[in-house]
Amino acid sequence: MTLMDAHLIVERGGFRLDLELTIGRGETVALLGPNGAGKTTALRALAGLTPLSGGFLTLDGRDLSATPPEQRPVGVVFQDYLLFPHLSARDNVAFGPRRHGVDRRTAHATADRWLERVGLTDHGRRKPRNLSGGQAQRVALARALAVDPVLLLLDEPLAALDARTRLETRAELRRHLAAHPGATLLVTHDPLDALVLADRLVIVEDGRVVQEGDAATITARPRTDYVAQLVGLNLYRGRGEGHAVRLESGFELTATDVVHGDAFVAFPPAAVALHPSRPDGSPRNTWPATLTDIQRHGDNLRVRLDGPIVVAADITPAAAAYLDLVPGRELWAAVKASETRAYPAE
Amino acid sequence: MKLKLAAAGLTAVLAFGLAGCGDKEAGTPAAGANSGSAVTGTVNVFAAASLTESFTTLGKRFEAAHQGTTVKLNFAGSSALATQINQGAPADVFASAAPKNMATVTDAGNAAGPPTTFVKNQLVIAVAKGNPKKIAGLADLTRAGTKVALCAEAVPCGAAAKTALDAAGVKLTPVTLEQDVKAALAKVKLGEVDAALVYRTDAKVSSADVEAIEFPESDKAINEYPIVVLKNAANAAGGQAFIDYVLSADGKAVLTEAGFQAP
Amino acid sequence: MTRGRIPGALLVPAICGLIFLVLPLVGLLWRTPWSTLPQRLTEPEVVEALRLSLVTASLATGFCLLLGVPLAWLLARVTFPGRRLVRALITVPLVLPPVVGGIALLLALGRRGLLGGWLDSTFGVSLPFTTAGVVVAEMFVALPFLVISVEGALRGADTRYEEAAATLGATRWTTFTHVTLPLVAPGIAAGGVLCWARALGEFGATITFAGNYPGITQTMPLAVYQTMESGDLDGAVVLSLILLVVSVTILAALRDRWLTAP
Known part of the structure; x- marks a missing residue:
């Protein structure tokens, strides 16, 4: 009331x-x-x-x-x-x-x-x-x-x-x-x-x-x-075409949810996996990226990546050492569709 | 903001000051009676307030008669002037409105020689134009509701007033004791007091605003004005020349015109 | 505390300034006729002038607080057209020679003055040559000091306390009395002291407007002047010394009490 x-x-x-x-x-x-x-x-x-x-x-x-x-x-x-x-x-x-x-x-x-x-x-x-x-x-x-x-x-x-x-x-x-x-x-x-x-x-x-x-x-x-930053999520807006959301840049992100029309796609930084070269297997939600920034984030490191989409990713110090992370490093980023949420913008 | 305001005030003051100077120069007569004496430089004259108008005129005429001289006049109550002189003020000539204040200076050994009496002055009752309170003599000043300004006893006009009041047997409580005769007269002009005891000469200068009531007891309190060259005069020759001019026929004419009496 | 050497370009004029201020006071002490001092202190004229000075300066300060604090509040808290002009007008008596202030007062409050004429004809009240006139003359020169220092204190005070008071149900008036006044109390005290000191030393406006008569309008500064005029230098020095000691003592006492804030 x-x-x-x-x-x-x-x-x-x-x-x-x-x-x-x-x-x-x-x-x-x-x-x-x-x-x-x-x-x-x-x-x-x-x-x-x-x-x-x-x-x-x-x-x-x-x-x-x-x-x-x-x-x-x-x-x-x-x-x-x-x-x-x-x-x-x-x-x-x-x-x-x-x-x-x-x-x-x-x-x-x-x-x-x-x-x-x-x-x-x-x-x-x-x-x-x-x-x-x-x-x-x-x-x-x-x-x-x-x-x-x-x-x-x-x-x-x-x-x-x-x-x-x-x-x-x-x-x-x-x-x-x-x-x-x-x-x-x-x-x-x-x-x-x-x-x-x-x-x-x-x-x-x-x-x-x-x-x-x-x-x-x-x-x-x-x-x-x-709001996305506030709650610690990567957030993008585009058009839902079933499981895929096409961003304005033309880049496509795939989610398990089904959406049509104006839609958001979101995933947490921890869901982003980094690879030194193009990973085998699933071709979806994989893209080449350039490291621009690296900072401490709790026990982990938070890195910022440039590429077809700008992303924040959380990785362990061990992974960072293995990947030899310095700004300017070329990498491959991947996100599983199951960790990606898509929902209508209206 | 504050600064700007102060600056504006300063400008105004400067403007007034300059305007005042201009006025003084405008009235200078081109007389040249005294022939080629060797008198030059600045003559510092300390003169009683009641001499303001006549000495201002005399100063200008003296400057005209003695090319290259400047007369600097300092007018105040005679007692203040005497104090200043005894404290070492740079004066060449002292003209007092009473022998008592002159004595302050001569007793301190600050005069170059014996003073000369050059005029006499007498008290009148100054009242507003038209004499609204119908004051005819000293006794009328004690009427209830009549406000009177006197000079402080330390200054000659105050001392003279006391003598005159005592002679008349009048007990008077003034509302204020002014520091010189001009201040007492100003209070009449402003209408703040109904009457003031001032010199005839001062009342005459302000005849546009005030009326002078003569009273018989003023004969008992005639002020003699002595003048002297001072011991520490920087320009003793100039000072003596000025005194000579005051005592000359020219000087007497100016003083008489102002209402002073010959000694 | 100090960062390196003190530059001479600052130190030398600073010391000169200090000497300039202190030397005349030393001169006063040097000429004081100490042997006759106790006897002169008890002279009735001296006691009378001192009493009159203290009474009028305190009354003037009281009235200044009564009028000046609300005026300062208005200037500091209320936006109204012409506020800058009002503030400028208030500062005029600060830059005005007090004698001019005295003449202005005569023309306004004198027997033939703008308002004084009416006061005289209607109530038979005339301020010149009265003790009340002395208070008025002192107020005229001292009020701007109070208004300006209190306004400064009000502007320096955090107005959000007043907002907090409003949210707790306080009207503007209770906010003023219960929050604003206590918050700026040190500023008001400082302004009051300044105002009192200015009133105590007032000469020009007083002698011009209120005249000079012992026991009624002759305050200490007037007594000093008149004594000096009459050639009694020792007397003038003694009176000056009394005025100096009284003001320094009272200022020091008030300082310990109120002005120790920051």
């Missing part, structure tokens, strides 16, 4: 954001996209900090399109938290309830309850500068939730944390988001945050939604280069 329904149109300079977005009760949606895609603009528009040039926003049946930020039932966790430096953690959390007309005692009781929920009961008297990054993040979350928002917005909530803290905080944040009865929108450029924290992903590029769905769908069937 839809709790938030929005069509956000913001025009500023040469940039245009045009985004349709719905979030259900208790649902967490991640807005994922590259830098400059308009994610933060969308979040600001929802919070009322950037006015809409067009479109609308309704929350729980109320039209909030022109409501000033202080009157919206929206809580925001900002990227660098923006905890008020002159107030203690407790007063930061109590700030919202106080502004909503709650008396000081009740506001402090609310703040204490929230600090307890985020595990910071003993840190209430501390000023933000005396909190660690992870603690500040939790205070910011408590502050946003203390006003019982219908819509909770989080702007890159984990970006400011170091890798270790991030891992712990992510798991804890997941717990709190699951407990939040309202709608939650999470803005991030980190696919892992999105996959762990959100029920549904909305991918934005250049101010528009390019793909949306649950993690499994998006991972299996990326629709843009950005």
